[in-house]
Amino acid sequence: MSIPWHRPSWATPLARHSEALLIPVGALLAGFLLFALFLALQGKSPAEYYSLVYKAGFGSAFSWQNTLVRTAPLLLAALCVALPARLGLVVIGGEGAIVISGLACAQVAVLTQQAGTAPGMVLSLALMFIASALVGAAWIGAIGVLRHWRGVNETIASLLMTYIAIALMNHLVEGPMRDPNSLNKPSTAPLTDWQRVGQIPGLEVHWGLLAALICCIAAWLLIDRTTWGFGARIAGSNVRAAQLQGLPVGRMIIIVTAMAGACAGLAGAFEVAAIHGAANASLVSGIGYSGILVAFLARQNPLAIIPVAIMLAGFEASNGLVQRRMDLPDATVLVLQGIVFLAILSSETLYGRFRVFTPERWQPLPAEGEISTVQQGNPA
Amino acid sequence: MRKITSTRRGFLKTAVGAAGGITLGTGLFNQSVLAADLNIGFIYVGPKDDFGYNQAHAEGAAAVKAMSGVSVVEEESVPESIDVQKTMESMINFDGTTLLFPTSFGYFDPHILSIAPQYPDLRFQHCGGLWQEGVHPDNVGSYFGYIGMGQYLNGVVAGHASKTKKIGFVAAKPIPQVLLNINSFLLGARSVDPGITCQVIFTGEWSMAVREAEATNALIDQGADVITCHVDGPKVVVETAAGRGAYVCGYHADQSPLAPEKYLTGAEWNWANVYTGMIKTVQEGGSIDNFVRGGLAEGFVKMSDLGPAVSDTARNQFEATRAEIMKGGFAAIKGPLNDNEGNVIASAGESFEESDVALESMDYLVEGVIGSTS
Numbered sequence: 001m002s003i004p005w006h007r008p009s010w011a012t013p014l015a016r017h018s019e020a021l022l023i024p025v026g027a028l029l030a031g032f033l034l035f036a037l038f039l040a041l042q043g044k045s046p047a048e049y050y051s052l053v054y055k056a057g058f059g060s061a062f063s064w065q066n067t068l069v070r071t072a073p074l075l076l077a078a079l080c081v082a083l084p085a086r087l088g089l090v091v092i093g094g095e096g097a098i099v100i101s102g103l104a105c106a107q108v109a110v111l112t113q114q115a116g117t118a119p120g121m122v123l124s125l126a127l128m129f130i131a132s133a134l135v136g137a138a139w140i141g142a143i144g145v146l147r148h149w150r151g152v153n154e155t156i157a158s159l160l161m162t163y164i165a166i167a168l169m170n171h172l173v174e175g176p177m178r179d180p181n182s183l184n185k186p187s188t189a190p191l192t193d194w195q196r197v198g199q200i201p202g203l204e205v206h207w208g209l210l211a212a213l214i215c216c217i218a219a220w221l222l223i224d225r226t227t228w229g230f231g232a233r234i235a236g237s238n239v240r241a242a243q244l245q246g247l248p249v250g251r252m253i254i255i256v257t258a259m260a261g262a263c264a265g266l267a268g269a270f271e272v273a274a275i276h277g278a279a280n281a282s283l284v285s286g287i288g289y290s291g292i293l294v295a296f297l298a299r300q301n302p303l304a305i306i307p308v309a310i311m312l313a314g315f316e317a318s319n320g321l322v323q324r325r326m327d328l329p330d331a332t333v334l335v336l337q338g339i340v341f342l343a344i345l346s347s348e349t350l351y352g353r354f355r356v357f358t359p360e361r362w363q364p365l366p367a368e369g370e371i372s373t374v375q376q377g378n379p380a
Numbered sequence: 381m382r383k384i385t386s387t388r389r390g391f392l393k394t395a396v397g398a399a400g401g402i403t404l405g406t407g408l409f410n411q412s413v414l415a416a417d418l419n420i421g422f423i424y425v426g427p428k429d430d431f432g433y434n435q436a437h438a439e440g441a442a443a444v445k446a447m448s449g450v451s452v453v454e455e456e457s458v459p460e461s462i463d464v465q466k467t468m469e470s471m472i473n474f475d476g477t478t479l480l481f482p483t484s485f486g487y488f489d490p491h492i493l494s495i496a497p498q499y500p501d502l503r504f505q506h507c508g509g510l511w512q513e514g515v516h517p518d519n520v521g522s523y524f525g526y527i528g529m530g531q532y533l534n535g536v537v538a539g540h541a542s543k544t545k546k547i548g549f550v551a552a553k554p555i556p557q558v559l560l561n562i563n564s565f566l567l568g569a570r571s572v573d574p575g576i577t578c579q580v581i582f583t584g585e586w587s588m589a590v591r592e593a594e595a596t597n598a599l600i601d602q603g604a605d606v607i608t609c610h611v612d613g614p615k616v617v618v619e620t621a622a623g624r625g626a627y628v629c630g631y632h633a634d635q636s637p638l639a640p641e642k643y644l645t646g647a648e649w650n651w652a653n654v655y656t657g658m659i660k661t662v663q664e665g666g667s668i669d670n671f672v673r674g675g676l677a678e679g680f681v682k683m684s685d686l687g688p689a690v691s692d693t694a695r696n697q698f699e700a701t702r703a704e705i706m707k708g709g710f711a712a713i714k715g716p717l718n719d720n721e722g723n724v725i726a727s728a729g730e731s732f733e734e735s736d737v738a739l740e741s742m743d744y745l746v747e748g749v750i751g752s753t754s
Contacts, residue, residue, distance in 0.1 A: 055474075062473050066466045170584055174553065175754060183741055184508070184555045185486050275462050277490045281585075282460040320455045320467045321474055330427075330457040 011362035019357035023347050024299060031343035035336045044326055056321040057314030068205045070313035073098075075212035076267035077291025078298065078305045079219055080140065083260040084154070085300040086223050087253055088236040089147065093158025094264040095288025096165030097139040101132040102268030103169050106188040106279035107177060108132075109195045109272075121194050128195065129269050136265020137258040139165065144257030148250040154257075166284055173280055187280035197274040208270030215263055219302035232256060264288065290316075293337055297344050312337070417451040418479065418662060420444060421471035423464060424456045425484035426587060430613035432632040437483040437507070439633065440651025444659055453477060460486035468495050472502065479662065481655070483507045488522070496520045503668070505658065511671050523654060523672040525680030526734040528564040529705050530647025531608070532712045533683055534629035535568020536701050537644045538606040539576055540694030541627045542569070548599030548626075549580040550592055550609035550617045554753040556742040558610045561647075563746045564712045565608055565629075570748060572697065579604055580751035587612040596620040606644070618643070627689060634684045645698070646684035653679040675734050677706045709733065719744035720751075 036046035057067050080094035108131040112124035143161065146152035179189040199206050223229035235242035235249045242249050267287065272279055294312055298304035319333040355361060420441075428438035434456065445452045453475045458464045464487050471477040478501075482492055485508040496504045496517045509524035510516075538547050547569055549562050566578040579602060581595035588611075596607055596617050607621040608629035615638060621628045622639030630636070630646020658668050674680035683702065686695060704710050711733045715726030725744060726732065732739055745751055 056470060060473075062469065066470065069462055069466070167584070184557050185489075186553070186555065271461075275490070280486075282486050285459045285461045285463070316463075317466065317470075320458070320470050323455050324453040324471070324475065330455070 007362055007364050009364060012359045015357050015362045016359045019351065019354070020299075022357075023350050024297070024304075024344060027343040027347035027350075028297075028340060030347075031336075031340035034343065035339045038335065038339070042328075044328060048326060049322060049328075052322050052325055053315060053318040056318035063314075063317065065204045066317040067310060067314045068203070068209055070316055071309045072206065072208040072212045073267040073271060073287045074290055074294055074309040074313055075216055075305060076208075076263045076270075077287050078294035078309055079212075079215055079291075079302060080136075080260040080264040080267075080288070081292050081295035082298065082300040082302055082305060083219060083223070083256050083263070084140075084144070084253075085295060086229075086236050087232055087256050088239065089144075089253065089257065090155045091140060091143060091158045091257065091260060092155055092292050093140065093143065093160075093162045093165075093288070094260075094267075094291050095284070095286065096158070096162030097136040097261050097264035098268040098271065098288050099162075099169050099283050100139055100165040100268070101136040101265035102272045102276075102283045103172060103177070103188070103279045104135040104265075105129070105132040105269040105272045106191070109191045110177075110189045113189075113192050113195070125195060125273075128273060129266065132265040132269035132272075133262040134265070136261040136263070136268060138261065140261025140264065141254055141258035144254040147257075148253045162288070169279070169283065170281060177279075179278070182278075182280070185280060187278040190278045191273060195273065196277060197270060206270060206274035208267070208274055211266060211270070213306065215266065216302045216306055219259075219263075223302065264291075293341055296341065299344075417449055418659065419475055419477045420450055420452050420659070421468070421475065421477040421480045422452065422454045423458050423467055423471075423480070423482040423484075423487070424454070425460060425486070426457055426612055428454065428456045430587075431615040431618070431635050431638065432611070432613035434483070434612065436633045436649040437481070437651055440649075440655040441481070443652035444655050447656060447659060449663060450659060458484075460484055460491065464491045465495050468492075468504075472499060477502075479503045479505065479659075481505050481507070485510075492520055493517070505668065509671070509673060513670070518670070521668055521670045521672070523658075523680075525649060525654075526673065526675035527647050527649065527681045528560040528712065528739075529675055529710070529734055530681050530683060531561040531564040531610075531629075531631070532568035533698060533702055533705075534608050534631075534645060534647055535565040536571060536698050537686070537690055537694050538565070538608065538627070538629055539569035539572030540691055540697070541644055541689065542576065542606045544603045544605045545573060545576045546603045547576060547578045547606045547608075548596070548602075548604030549578055549749075550595045550599065550607065550611060551580050551582050552586045552611045553584065554582055556740055559742045559745060559753065560739055561610045561631075562749055562751075563742070563744075566746060566748050567712050568701075571701070576748065578749050580745065580749055582751070583611065589613075589616045592616045593620045597624065600624045600626050630684055636684055636687060641688065643684070643687040644690055645686050648682050648684055650679050650682040673735065675705070676702065677708060711736075713739065713746075718747045720747050720749050722747075 039046045039049055056063055077094045081091060084091040105128045108128045112127055115121050115124045143154050143158045146157050147154045173188060174186045177188050178186050197206050200210060223232060231247045232252050235247055235252055239249060271283060276282055294305055294309045298308040315333055315336060319330060322328055322332060323330055422441040424434040424437055426434045428434050441452055441454055444450055453471055455467055458467050464482060468480055468482060488506050488508055488510045492504050492506055496519055500519055502519060504520045506522045507524060509522050511520055511522035549565055551558050551562060562580050569576040579599055581598060583591040583595055592611055593616050599607060606627040607617060609617040609631055614631050614635055618628045618635045618638045622642040627642050627644050628639055629644050633648055635646060636643040661668055711731035713726060714731035716728045717726045719725050743753060745753060
């Protein structure tokens with residue numbers, strides 16, 4: 001079918017890009033609508049729910065602080081899922097990397113607490129973060145190694161390694177690394193004041209947010225804007241084709257999983273240095289799992305992670321007010337997340353189904369005589 | 381003695397502001413936040429119907445709700461992280477809360493300690509007894525109960541009910557509070573029969589249903605016929621044990637509805653009494669002490685009603701022991717007593733009353749407890 005009206009030159013790229021935007025946004029709206037239906041069936045007002053989410057998540061300076069402070073670790077946890085996903089690996093063990101590298105951060109802090117001079121202090125802080133990133137990189141990188149050399153399923157391995165990380169953390173915090181003064185809440189010795197990460201001036205959100213945003217942008221540049229990232233994406237789409245092209249798939253898997261782990265490691269370091277001030281069982285708070293949701297909703301695009309994480313953080317920030325005002329259980333936000341997750345995943349099957357998004361359809365009309373070939377698309 | 385009265389002006393300001401904001405804003409939030417009310421917020425780490433730690437606090441909150449001149453907001457399943465800091469601030473900003481009860485032990489450091497100084501006119505009451513004069517902010521208070529005596533009484537009833545002379549304890553973590561409960565449970569049972577032993581299994585987590593069920597089954601497989609526990613929500617332990625035909629002693633809250641036939645008694649928190657007392661003090665213009673503790677006698681702790689399986693002899697000894705504890709000066713940990721590795725804990729004539737500070741750093745299991753702290 002030909003389109004009679006004028007076809008400007010920008011229509012083709014617009015069609016291609018709007019598919020990538022409109023389908024997820026549409027799925028998101030469909031998810032919200034389904035959730036509204038769910039609320040209505042429970043006899044609760046969807047309008048009140050969404051206005052409370054706005055009020056407590058985005059409606060005031062405090063609401064934004066609340067949302068953004070929850071966004072920071074979500075961004076890093078989501079990168080831990082999204083980076084390997086571009087290589088076709090489903091890694092769900094970010095939680096373990098966060099916990100174990102938080103522990104590493106606290107341990108390095110304890111070891112370097114004696115630093116008295118300014119350069120010593122800077123070195124101590126740098127070591128805390130480097131150690132966390134390295135431990136996180138080793139933790140998730142090990143999953144890449146197992147995947148590449150032993151063919152171990154990375155999803156199962158990363159999940160099981162999370163249990164190991166938590167058990168190891170509990171063992172060390174309750175045993176060798178325990179601060180004898182932490183009687184009923186076993187913890188490592190507290191960080192000294194200068195080892196604590198402060199807040200971005202004027203924002204009341206710790207520096208982890210800025211670090212996480214930089215990581216997202218860097219990850220996007222690497223994966224979507226470099227030759228190396230292009231190679232990684234080829235390996236992700238078709239590993240055999242990548243191997244035939246001579247791409248070093250194994251090395252890519254290990255490097256990408258290690259980078260993913262380093263992101264989770266930074267999240268753990270900020271949790272300890274900016275929030276908890278020591279490592280203990282409170283580090284196990286499910287951020288790693290929320291990151292999976294963010295990464296999938298963002299369709300593994302490191303830039304799209306940013307708005308998605310802010311949105312989810314806003315929902316979590318408003319969860320309390322919703323509980324208190326509407327008398328809904330705390331699991332409500334989980335139902336919403338579940339519905340939205342399903343909507344987005346189901347929408348994956350819609351790509352290429354809508355003719356309006358087909359770039360060919362919007363190509364400027366070819367010269368007379370070529371029409372039939374172009375429009376059939378397949379001259380054979 | 382810190383005055384909570386100093387917060388009243390701030391409270392009025394906040395409450396009036398909040399009420400004004402709500403009236404001026406949309407009519408959507410027609411919550412009953414009255415300027416005359418004392419706005420109180422309760423925060424729980426788990427579900428408030430967990431038959432355990434959180435339910436005990438929620439029952440206290442329910443008693444406060446029933447008082448006049450107060451309005452109560454609650455939030456459950458709030459992690460011990462930035463989440464609880466923001467929940468406190470959210471209650472302050474959106475609900476005009478001036479008196480907060482963040483009830484989980486892990487909320488104190490660093491969360492309450494970093495929020496409280498920012499709101500010097502408000503009051504933060506933390507359950508756990510961690511407040512120290514001169515170290516922590518003056519607008520923070522802590523309260524806790526000596527529930528070890530409740531486990532001692534559990535042990536007395538368990539000692540009578542056990543036929544195998546083996547009793548079992550499902551514990552979360554080997555920390556002082558939990559160790560005191562385990563030791564008290566066994567010593568209560570040994571006051572009936574010195575031959576009784578108590579096996580303990582640590583699950584490693586405050587709330588992990590699968591391991592709690594496994595631990596309960598393992599204890600019963602090894603011959604234990606009375607089970608008690610110290611985990612956040614004893615529901616799984618109670619139901620599993622009763623399902624296997626063992627007797628159970630409760631903890632935190634009343635679990636008798638879960639096992640009406642097999643439930644002997646239980647060591648419960650009496651937060652309803654503690655909280656209503658605190659609120660009354662505030663309403664009358666008085667001040668809540670920064671550091672409050674109490675046991676059975678002070679109404680911080682209570683025992684569940686004895687179940688149908690409790691014999692008359694057991695009942696008599698239970699009542700007699702309770703009366704003795706209420707009188708004061710009773711000690712569960714008293715010499716001569718060794719730990720289960722043979723080290724002397726208390727020599728003859730030495731004793732540790734429930735309020736003894738030495739008990740707060742307990743790191744041993746007494747002789748007769750089968751298990752290890754590490």
